[in-house]
Amino acid sequence: MSDVLAAPLLEIAGLNAGYGRSQVLFDLSLTVPATGAIAILGRNGAGKTTLLKTIAGEIRPMSGRIRLGGEEVAGTAPERRARLGIGHVPQEDAIFARMSVRENLLLGGGGAPPKSAIEEMLNFFPKLGTRLNQTAATLSGGERKMLAISRALLGRPRVLLLDEPTEGVWVGVIEEIADRLLDLSKRMSIVLVEQHVELALRVAGAAYVMDRGSIALHGPAAEIRHDPALLRYLAP
Numbered sequence: 001m002s003d004v005l006a007a008p009l010l011e012i013a014g015l016n017a018g019y020g021r022s023q024v025l026f027d028l029s030l031t032v033p034a035t036g037a038i039a040i041l042g043r044n045g046a047g048k049t050t051l052l053k054t055i056a057g058e059i060r061p062m063s064g065r066i067r068l069g070g071e072e073v074a075g076t077a078p079e080r081r082a083r084l085g086i087g088h089v090p091q092e093d094a095i096f097a098r099m100s101v102r103e104n105l106l107l108g109g110g111g112a113p114p115k116s117a118i119e120e121m122l123n124f125f126p127k128l129g130t131r132l133n134q135t136a137a138t139l140s141g142g143e144r145k146m147l148a149i150s151r152a153l154l155g156r157p158r159v160l161l162l163d164e165p166t167e168g169v170w171v172g173v174i175e176e177i178a179d180r181l182l183d184l185s186k187r188m189s190i191v192l193v194e195q196h197v198e199l200a201l202r203v204a205g206a207a208y209v210m211d212r213g214s215i216a217l218h219g220p221a222a223e224i225r226h227d228p229a230l231l232r233y234l235a236p
């Protein structure tokens with residue numbers, strides 16, 4: 001069945017959210033298919049991180065729907081959402097810096113993942129395999145991101161929320177991460193917040209462009225790339 005006909009995995013409708021009385025997201029709606037990546041673009045402060053945190057359950061929405069596989073999750077705790085299949089890799093380091101790479105992986109996905117799952121991750125990100133005994137603090141920016149993504153994947157999410165997975169990553173490693181995200185997007189759902197617009201539109205099949213907490217533009221990545229309004233919404 002094509003993605004157009006398949007029911008979306010994640011459905012967000014009329015979402016309003018923010019911090020205390022300060023509203024950041026306004027009547028935001030989007031859908032995410034069961035496989036493939038969607039990109040969330042927008043200038044600094046547009047509300048991209050707030051959107052991911054609201055989907056993950058760290059921020060309680062003021063109103064609106066968040067449905068995962070048809071189940072309403074808007075009022076549930078982050079732990080329940082993780083159990084239902086929402087994996088979140090936040091912008092800031094999602095790793096234990098003082099622990100070794102091995103220990104970080106052993107604690108991934110809520111703890112004690114099977115050895116085979118960890119081996120799968122080491123095949124997926126071979127660089128991590130050469131760093132197993134190092135503390136995570138000694139990893140490069142790219143390796144830290146790989147470790148954070150691995151930890152989230154060990155929880156076997158249905159949808160992976162990625163907040164700036166190439167931030168602070170050496171340019172030579174950015175392509176490697178992009179390739180891995182493309183691999184992942186063939187078998188699961190990814191919501192990708194990314195400042196590298198070209199990269200995001202290459203990895204994602206569709207894009208939503210945010211402006212001041214609302215969706216200003218959305219459509220297939222191939223169309224958004226050429227939309228003259230895109231630059232306007234990305235300009236500082």
Ligand SMILES: Nc1ncnc2c1ncn2[C@@H]1O[C@H](COP(=O)(O)OP(=O)(O)OP(=O)(O)O)[C@@H](O)[C@H]1O
Pocket residue numbers: 019022024042043044045046047048049050051
């Ligand atoms: N903890 C907070 N308390 C109050 N306001 C916040 C908080 N975090 C973010 N904001 C505000 O929410 C708005 C959206 O911020 P958010 O981080 O979601 O944007 P963003 O699109 O992810 O930007 P960036 O690309 O800079 O990460 C901004 O005006 C920001 O100042």
